[in-house]
Amino acid sequence: NAGVMQNPRHLVRRRGQEARLRCSPMKGHSHVYWYRQLPEEGLKFMVYLQKENIIDESGMPKERFSAEFPKEGPSILRIQQVVRGDSAAYFCASLGPNTGELFFGEGSRLTVL
Amino acid sequence: DAKTTQPPSMDCAEGRAANLPCNHSTISGNEYVYWYRQIHSQGPQYIIHGLKNNETNEMASLIITEDRKSSTLILPHATLRDTAVYYCIVRVARNTDKLIFGTGTRLQVFP
Numbered sequence: 001n002a003g004v005m006q007n008p009r010h011l012v013r014r015r016g017q018e019a020r021l022r023c024s025p026m027k028g029h030s031h032v033y034w035y036r037q038l039p040e041e042g043l044k045f046m047v048y049l050q051k052e053n054i055i056d057e058s059g060m061p062k063e064r065f066s067a068e069f070p071k072e073g074p075s076i077l078r079i080q081q082v083v084r085g086d087s088a089a090y091f092c093a094s095l096g097p098n099t100g101e102l103f104f105g106e107g108s109r110l111t112v113l
Numbered sequence: 114d115a116k117t118t119q120p121p122s123m124d125c126a127e128g129r130a131a132n133l134p135c136n137h138s139t140i141s142g143n144e145y146v147y148w149y150r151q152i153h154s155q156g157p158q159y160i161i162h163g164l165k166n167n168e169t170n171e172m173a174s175l176i177i178t179e180d181r182k183s184s185t186l187i188l189p190h191a192t193l194r195d196t197a198v199y200y201c202i203v204r205v206a207r208n209t210d211k212l213i214f215g216t217g218t219r220l221q222v223f224p
Contacts, residue, residue: 004156031209033212035214037154042214042215042216042217043151044214048209048211056210089154091156091157093156093157100204101147101159101162102149102157102212103159104157106155107154107156
């Protein structure tokens with residue numbers, strides 16, 4: 001059973017471009033969480049999604065950031081018009097159905113030049 | 114905000130037991146104590162969780178005080194690969210709410 005898959009693992013963008021980060025949860029998991037980790041800082045919750053629904057987006061910046069988890073395919077975290085402050089590691093996790101355990105991917109590291 | 118308090122850093126000699134404390138004095142009756150760790154910028158890794166009884170698995174042991182206001186994660190024979198940031202989190206099990214990570218304890222295992 002493959003773990004949570006994130007891609008790309010590394011992404012470089014210039015200021016003003018768009019970044020798309022993808023997350024495929026573990027098989028059978030329908031809850032996805034996105035976290036951001038700035039350099040030398042802790043993990044900050046961004047958004048929680050179920051299939052086709054955003055459940056909790058209390059950690060999402062008000063502008064430029066969006067997330068989706070369509071019925072088919074991976075969850076997407078989209079950052080429009082990136083700025084240098086968006087440079088960070090973005091982690092995705094999916095929820096185990098029985099114990100409440102979150103399984104994390106290895107992250108996508110965004111660098112904005 | 115995180116509902117737990119952990120020391121910012123600890124050291125441990127390789128081969129010795131690492132005992133990582135966590136205070137959670139406001140824990141609710143239906144909240145479990147979860148432990149995760151993050152090894153140098155990798156994705157966080159689940160270690161163990163418990164409600165009120167002590168728990169043990171292949172990675173660690175979790176000792177929860179009788180009043181449940183604090184707990185200790187024990188790595189019985191620390192190795193260099195256990196160097197990581199360890200997070201203690203309280204949440205309701207089988208709940209879909211987000212995990213809230215605090216600042217954790219940076220454990221350095223030295224040779």
